[in-house]
Amino acid sequence: MRVAIFGVGAMGSLFGAKLSPHADVTLVGRWPEQLAALNNEGLLLQTSNGERRVPLRATDDPSSLAPVDTALILTKSAGTPRAARQAAGVLTGDGLAVTLQNGIGNLETIAAEVGPERATLGVTAQGAAVLAPGVVRHAGPGPTHLAIRPEIAGQVEEVASLFEEAGLETHVTSSVESLVWGKLAVNAGINALTAILRVPNGALLESGWSRELMREAARETAAVAAALGVALPYDDPVERVETVARMTAPNRSSMLQDVLRGTTTEIETINGAVVREGERLGVPTPVNAMLYRLVKAVEEIMQV
Numbered sequence: 001m002r003v004a005i006f007g008v009g010a011m012g013s014l015f016g017a018k019l020s021p022h023a024d025v026t027l028v029g030r031w032p033e034q035l036a037a038l039n040n041e042g043l044l045l046q047t048s049n050g051e052r053r054v055p056l057r058a059t060d061d062p063s064s065l066a067p068v069d070t071a072l073i074l075t076k077s078a079g080t081p082r083a084a085r086q087a088a089g090v091l092t093g094d095g096l097a098v099t100l101q102n103g104i105g106n107l108e109t110i111a112a113e114v115g116p117e118r119a120t121l122g123v124t125a126q127g128a129a130v131l132a133p134g135v136v137r138h139a140g141p142g143p144t145h146l147a148i149r150p151e152i153a154g155q156v157e158e159v160a161s162l163f164e165e166a167g168l169e170t171h172v173t174s175s176v177e178s179l180v181w182g183k184l185a186v187n188a189g190i191n192a193l194t195a196i197l198r199v200p201n202g203a204l205l206e207s208g209w210s211r212e213l214m215r216e217a218a219r220e221t222a223a224v225a226a227a228l229g230v231a232l233p234y235d236d237p238v239e240r241v242e243t244v245a246r247m248t249a250p251n252r253s254s255m256l257q258d259v260l261r262g263t264t265t266e267i268e269t270i271n272g273a274v275v276r277e278g279e280r281l282g283v284p285t286p287v288n289a290m291l292y293r294l295v296k297a298v299e300e301i302m303q304v
Helices: 010-019 032-041 077-090 106-114 150-165 176-197 201-205 208-227 237-247 254-261 271-281 286-303
Strands: 002-006 024-028 043-047 050-054 068-073 091-099 119-124 127-132 135-140 144-147 170-173
Touching: 002 010, 002 077, 010 024, 010 043, 010 127, 010 135, 010 150, 032 043, 068 077, 068 106, 068 150, 077 091, 077 106, 091 106, 091 150, 106 119, 119 176, 144 150, 144 176, 150 170, 176 201, 176 208, 176 237, 176 254, 176 271, 176 286, 201 208, 201 237, 208 237, 208 271, 208 286, 254 286, 271 286
Parallel strands: 002 024, 002 068, 043 135, 068 091, 091 119, 144 170
Antiparallel strands: 043 050, 119 144, 127 135
């Protein structure tokens, strides 16, 4: 299988390292230092079992690629429109674009470019962080779920088989929306707060103030999901967000990593999306709105 992975950050590099021994993989991105490191030295992938160097091929010019069977979109949400346009230019006629990005709204952006018949989404619990150009720490494994429907069943099953062959636990499901909103509730509770407070995930449990804000953001997100008729894949959003914060205590969320690098965050597709859907449905989301505004202020100050 020929695969183009759009995004050369932590998740793009992780999936590239996992998939490259089993498929023809090229990473596509715009980060010069990362591209140079990957092409010259490969990726140094650190895990709890040690580290290994994985040869990878990366480019900033997707037009140089041969047609690909799968376009895996792993950019930050701000890069989705560009990645979607580039994916449309390299996918085969029956190829498939798959987004495993955080938040909601990315699938619609991708489908508008590649066609709804060539797009699907998934949710992954894999965690990773960039430590330096060419160096990624695999923070922890977790299952990946891919959305399947009859007209693309063959392509989705092929992608799932490739992931499994690469050691990535993968499941296909026709009800991925529940998983998407389940992950969104956790991200809404954790990511923005860690970015504002500049702390790892577990620190949110150490203050009564931050803990309650985390809980409320998750509750509000669950309420919006319920108004949409979406049942979360767990019973209690508060218990779930606290469990994830505890299990990933030393991890820096992707939004905190963005803020520390001075780059645009995914706040629009996480807390911002919760606020917009809440407004549309008449569901109050005051804590998500506050977190959204604070992160937007951080982004604006970073640009001054």
